[in-house]
Amino acid sequence: MDRRSFLKTSALGAAAVGATALAAPAIAQGRQEWKMVTTWPKNFPGLGTGAQRCADRITKMTDGRITVKLYGAGELVPAFESFDAVSNGTAEMYHGVDYYWQGKHPAFNFFATVPMGLTAPEQNAWLMFGGGQQLWDELSAGFGVKPFPCGNTGVQMGGWFREPIESLEDLKGLKMRMPGLGGEALRKLGVNVIALPGGEIFAALQSGAIDATEWVGPWNDLAFGFYRIAKNYYYPGFHEPGPTLSAGVNLDKYNALSETDKAIVENACIAENGAMYAEFVAKNGQALTTLVNQHGVTLRKFPDEVFQGFADASEEVVAEAAKHDDLAKRTYESFMKARKEYAAWTDISIQGYANERSRTLKLGE
Known part of the structure; x- marks a missing residue:
């Protein structure tokens, strides 16, 4: 090889090495670790495990460009501070249910659930x-959050x-745990309503701090062991x-993503919504x-009278x-229009x- 060819080859090799040296840090800088804070105990059946599935989907679908690490309630921030943590940038994501944030704005209830509201398919x-996501985006953006059903x-x-x-x-004088507008409806009926995160309910019921509680349904309620204290299951x-569970992403973090990664985050949440x-x-x-056969x-x-009372009080609080404000009014009108049409x-x-x-096959017998 002559001197001129050697110099040319060396220059090309040096350029390639230089490009590689520059590319590696650029790729490393493009990788992010996100913290997901939740309102649930870590790995709690359905709620906690669903949050973990969503976190894992984002990590896998981005090939690790965004690695999402989940923190259960209280591990990084208290359960009811999850929204604030994402809003102020302490964490990148939360997984919870938006009626917990009704103190910030009552319209958050509609994007979770309201009493006598929409079923899961209707929601x-x-x-x-039906325009719900656009209203949700508008509301959450005011707090620096991008929300998704999850x-x-x-x-x-x-x-x-x-x-x-x-x-x-x-019901009068009963001490009961119930969040959201459902709790407000019970207050109208004389119930002393107490808001508690999931991890604190059993101890409160056991100690007598509350006389009654709702949580989710048989699968989760069995795991929490409420049957050990209260035997009447209504x-x-x-x-x-x-109730729609939500994943909220810090809006600045979300807006900084590529269009591909935005779509991945959105679709990872939507996948968990169905799963x-x-x-x-x-x-x-x-x-x-x-619960019935093994735990008595x-x-x-x-009773019809009681449920009618629930319904009447619910319509008032909703x-x-x-x-x-105007956003709450527009959200309410959109939601109620959907309820009438979908029902x-x-x-x-x-x-x-x-x-x-059930009637023809006698499945309830």
Whole structure:
């Protein structure tokens, strides 16, 4: 090789080495570790494990460009401070349920669930095709958060009570754990409502700090062991007919992502939204059988008088939430329009079929 060829080859090799040296730090700098804080105990069935699945999906789908590390309630911040942690940049993501933030703005309730509101399929329909997501984006942006639906438990149970509830009078003076506007409705009926994160409920029920509680449904309630203290298990829950769990991302962090990574985060959350709902449907029936047959739980339906009281109080508190400001009013109007339209179809499709299936095949016997 002559001197000129050698110099040319060396220059090319040096350029390649230089490019490699520059590229490695650039790639490393492009990798991020996000903290996801949750309102649930870590690895708690359904809620905690669903949050973990979402975190793992983002990590895998970005090939590690965004590695999401999950922190259970209290590990990094207290459960009810998860939203603030993401809003102020302490964490990049939260997984929770947005009615916990009703003190910041009452419209957050609608993007989780409101009493006598939408079922899980109806809630998804409103968020995805009824204008709900756009209203949610507008509300959350004011706090520096980009929200996504990221789970649903389906219609919840009415709760655990030490003593039977036979009339509205039995509710007066009762100390009960219930969040959101469902709790506000109970206050109208004379209940002393106490807000507690999931991890604190059992101890409060055990100590007598509360007389009754709702949580989710048979699968989660069995795991928390409420049957050891209260044996009266009521249905249906008026307060959470289709609660959407949410993943909120710090808005600045989200806006800084590439369009590809934005789509990955969105679709990882949407995937968990469906997966969690399916898991609760799959697990609740078996858990209910265990509670009744193995743990002596008495399954009770709320008397018509009591449920009517729930419904009347619920309509009042939901309407009151709309008076907060223009955004609350627009959210309320959009939500109630969706409820009216979707209910007409739900009544003759899902509910109509389910009623006839149980009647003709006697599945409830």
